[in-house]
Amino acid sequence: xxxxxxxxxxxxxxxxxxxxxxxxxxxxxxxxxxxxxxxxxxxxxxxxxxxxxxxxxxxxxxxxxxxxxxxxxxxxxxxxxxxxxxxxxxxxxxxxxxxxxxxxxxxxxxxxxxxxxxxxxxxxxxxxxxxxxxxxxxxxxxxxxxxxxxxxxxxxxxxxxxxxxxxxxxxxxxxxxxxxxxxxxxxxxxxxxxxxxxxxxxxxxxxxxxxxxxxxxxxxxxxxxxxxxxxxxxxxxxxxxxxxxxxxxxxxxxxxxxxxxxxxxxxxxxxxxxxxxxxxxxxxxxxxxxxxxxxxxxxxxxxxxxxxxxxxxxxxxxxxxx
Amino acid sequence: xxxxxxxxxxxxxxxxxxxxxxxxxxxxxxxxxxxxxxxxxxxxxxxxxxxxxxxxxxxxxxxxxxxxxxxxxxxxxxxxxxxxxxxxxxxxxxxxxxxxxxxxxxxxxxxxxxxxxxxxxxxxxxxxxxxxxxxxxxxxxxxxxxxxxxxxxxxxxxxxxxxxxxxxxxxxxxxxxxxxxxxxxxxxxxxxxxxxxxxxxxxxxxxxxxxxxxxxxxxxxxxxxxxxxxxxxxxxxxxxxxxxxxxxxxxxxxxxxxxxxxxxxxxxxxxxxxxxxxxxxxx
Numbered sequence: 001x002x003x004x005x006x007x008x009x010x011x012x013x014x015x016x017x018x019x020x021x022x023x024x025x026x027x028x029x030x031x032x033x034x035x036x037x038x039x040x041x042x043x044x045x046x047x048x049x050x051x052x053x054x055x056x057x058x059x060x061x062x063x064x065x066x067x068x069x070x071x072x073x074x075x076x077x078x079x080x081x082x083x084x085x086x087x088x089x090x091x092x093x094x095x096x097x098x099x100x101x102x103x104x105x106x107x108x109x110x111x112x113x114x115x116x117x118x119x120x121x122x123x124x125x126x127x128x129x130x131x132x133x134x135x136x137x138x139x140x141x142x143x144x145x146x147x148x149x150x151x152x153x154x155x156x157x158x159x160x161x162x163x164x165x166x167x168x169x170x171x172x173x174x175x176x177x178x179x180x181x182x183x184x185x186x187x188x189x190x191x192x193x194x195x196x197x198x199x200x201x202x203x204x205x206x207x208x209x210x211x212x213x214x215x216x217x218x219x220x221x222x223x224x225x226x227x228x229x230x231x232x233x234x235x236x237x238x239x240x241x242x243x244x245x246x247x248x249x250x251x252x253x254x255x256x257x258x259x260x261x262x263x264x265x266x267x268x269x270x271x272x273x274x275x276x277x278x279x280x281x282x283x284x285x286x287x288x289x290x291x292x293x294x295x296x297x298x299x300x301x302x303x304x305x306x307x308x309x310x311x312x313x314x315x316x317x318x319x320x321x322x
Numbered sequence: 323x324x325x326x327x328x329x330x331x332x333x334x335x336x337x338x339x340x341x342x343x344x345x346x347x348x349x350x351x352x353x354x355x356x357x358x359x360x361x362x363x364x365x366x367x368x369x370x371x372x373x374x375x376x377x378x379x380x381x382x383x384x385x386x387x388x389x390x391x392x393x394x395x396x397x398x399x400x401x402x403x404x405x406x407x408x409x410x411x412x413x414x415x416x417x418x419x420x421x422x423x424x425x426x427x428x429x430x431x432x433x434x435x436x437x438x439x440x441x442x443x444x445x446x447x448x449x450x451x452x453x454x455x456x457x458x459x460x461x462x463x464x465x466x467x468x469x470x471x472x473x474x475x476x477x478x479x480x481x482x483x484x485x486x487x488x489x490x491x492x493x494x495x496x497x498x499x500x501x502x503x504x505x506x507x508x509x510x511x512x513x514x515x516x517x518x519x520x521x522x523x524x525x526x527x528x529x530x531x532x533x534x535x536x537x538x539x540x541x542x543x544x545x546x547x548x549x550x551x552x553x554x555x556x557x558x559x560x561x562x563x564x565x566x567x568x569x570x571x572x573x574x575x576x577x578x579x580x581x582x583x584x585x586x587x588x589x590x591x592x593x594x595x596x597x598x599x600x601x602x603x604x605x
Contacts, residue, residue, distance in 0.1 A: 062445025150561030158368035256438025259531040296441035
């Protein structure tokens, strides 16, 4: 089966980019003359020296500074665990909880919606669909990078107390402000986050949908499979690892977002990124300057755990697919 | 592949799939896309009404507008050039001479996603020398780090589709050295991948707010926020304009790239390539 589909794709483009280099002579033990020469491993590593130096200076050193600072007493520089202790209790613990809750919601809901939209775009390839497709893909590229105060304005203008949509709903007899709804709560921020999370999902899941070869569907229906069978035994298992990967990417994206929530709630919603921002803006109790670094370390730890779970799940999923 | 299905579909446009069930799909498609359109366009309409027509004419005359826009454009140019100069030779080199390091590079370039900008900027502000902190170019240096995950993945995907070793051997047997080959053979072959890397980098820099605001420099997004305290409508108009201009720019780039790619038998250009790599190389 996979062999056939590979052959089917051969005359078009190398839609499976990994396949081409594998067959090259260079990937085997017999290296061609180009590499065979006197280049020792050490000399070869020199080629990535500029990149390594850049990453060390721009990423590693600042990260280490945070890692060390998180365990330092801000007044005399001695070792302490009190920063970490403060960072995992009280308002800061609440901040982590709210951040994680918001990010899970802002990853799963846009994940499913974005998948549906991407599928609708993906299947529209002929006639007017092609134009629609291009408009939708570029629009997704723009909206995925949209955020901050402009986004906050858009939502205040539509769903704020005097917003246009609020007015429309009022005319229909629905008062969204009758209950506890407010734009400046978790629900409101979630609504706004979806504005860039859904397009991001569309952008990152589309290439995976392109990977579903029409030949598979044809082969399945030749063998008498219904649409349900196709999705149950082929579509979903193939798409599961990339789908999960994209949802986790969305989690990271909303977990580290700062500008939008900061602009919308002016700090009223306790999110870890906003708490770190207030440390940087100088709103600090004396002696607690390094708590911001401990919070940063906590954020990195949360995202690192997500990445590790993702790698494990994907490895397992790859096993199923074999 | 895309070309094949296109031909297949255009020869029989009406019964797209002969299957019974599939004809129902277009209803779903239009329903989903209309709902999505409603969700994305309503806030834009609301903002347009809030800003009013007059505000659009006033945007360019506001104090600080041109310097903020100028700074953002300058940062975008520096970041893009640095990213390409750093990432293209490195990725090509690793593909060619150190294929075993590809996994390492993949992990390293994902790190800027693991370490959020709001966290990274704390460390940067602490360790950067005062001379660098005195210039906004420090931001460009860090934006290169932020752009790395996208730039690397675009270039890497582009390189996978090339028979790099043969290109280099052929070129060197014609007497070209490494740099000549890189500039005159590899880069032209990578045009689509580079374009996607450039678009993603530029979009990132023009929209970046977190680091710029905490480093206290007035880039365009920071200016919009600061100015909103003076005049909400003008600030809203400015953000709508920025949104529209970016979108037109992206449309133009993707259209041009798709056309040149189709001429050469390539796939349609999309803006993101992380997912493809995950499906293509999942084991």
